[in-house]
Amino acid sequence: MASPGRRASEPRRLGRGRRARRGFGAGQPPFRLVVTPNVDHVVKLERDAALREAYAAAALSLADGAPIAWAARWLGLGEVEKVSGSDLVPALCRRGAAEGWRVFFVGGRSTEALAAALDAIGPRYPGLILGGHCPPMGFERDAEQDERLLAAIGAFGPDLLLMACGSPKSETWMHRHRERLGRGVGISVGAALDFLAGSARRAPRWMQARRARVALAPGPRAAPPGPPLPLGRLRFVPILLRWKRQARQQRAPRP
Numbered sequence: 001m002a003s004p005g006r007r008a009s010e011p012r013r014l015g016r017g018r019r020a021r022r023g024f025g026a027g028q029p030p031f032r033l034v035v036t037p038n039v040d041h042v043v044k045l046e047r048d049a050a051l052r053e054a055y056a057a058a059a060l061s062l063a064d065g066a067p068i069a070w071a072a073r074w075l076g077l078g079e080v081e082k083v084s085g086s087d088l089v090p091a092l093c094r095r096g097a098a099e100g101w102r103v104f105f106v107g108g109r110s111t112e113a114l115a116a117a118l119d120a121i122g123p124r125y126p127g128l129i130l131g132g133h134c135p136p137m138g139f140e141r142d143a144e145q146d147e148r149l150l151a152a153i154g155a156f157g158p159d160l161l162l163m164a165c166g167s168p169k170s171e172t173w174m175h176r177h178r179e180r181l182g183r184g185v186g187i188s189v190g191a192a193l194d195f196l197a198g199s200a201r202r203a204p205r206w207m208q209a210r211r212a213r214v215a216l217a218p219g220p221r222a223a224p225p226g227p228p229l230p231l232g233r234l235r236f237v238p239i240l241l242r243w244k245r246q247a248r249q250q251r252a253p254r255p
Contacts, residue, residue: 026101027159031181033057033174036064036085036188039236044168046239051168054175059185062088071240075247089162089192096160097127104156105132106149107164107193121196131156135165140173150180161186164193 035041035058045052055061062083063069072080096103108114114134122130133152139145153161161184163170170188174181 026096026099026185027183029183031174031178031183032059032185033171033178034060034062034185034187035171036062036083036088037068038064039067039233041167042068042239043233043235046235048168048172050172050176054168054171057175057178067236074240075243085187085189086192086195089187089189089196092160092187093121093125093128093196097125100127100129101159102129102131102157103160103162104153104158105130105162105164105193106135106153106170107189108132108134110134117193117196124196131158140169150177153181157183159184162189162193163187164189164191166190 033054035055037045037055041051041064045055063072063080064082064084066082069080069082072078093103095101105114105118108117111134114132118130118132122128131152133149135145135149136142139149161174161181163174163186165173165188167188167190174186174188
């Protein structure tokens, strides 16, 4: 499995210098998958072999959330910077606008909604060459729809492929078709498409920090009042404790 994140300085290098496009891999072969692990991904990785395979082959892993960054430090993996997808994607769009990247979005509630989102994104990032495709639900299980999406991506030739079809669908689809995709960088962006288009607003920083504390709460007393935590987040802490125990066992001197 890919590590939960790179060292703090690495994401910052993505936007520096004329060589940023070549260094990040945008537009260059082979196709590179960037994963953004969060608490829910960690839980899914326990049971989803296809997602584990995609993560293991990823070119870059960035911690999408403070719980993952804190967990990495607690496990002794060093300083890991929180790089949310909703922060990463605008930064890449700014760099892409300066470099003339071709950016292709997959997703949207409908073809019309995706077109409206692209119309809103274009003026915010002049210089980007935008395209997109809104596949129907279940496209990944329909060979004809699968082929239509691959053909649309191939005809456009993106430097950056941003897939907003949910996880693990987006990661596993891009990994499965990496040979056909051939070039550029692919990222599962979740709600970042709506954030970019201005049709949804991000939670304030203080609320994001509160959610991070809740995700790492060791028991009922640590959790603030409110609705119960999703089952996936409750499963995260035992996984983390198991990893910590395994790390200690690996470091323990052998008799």
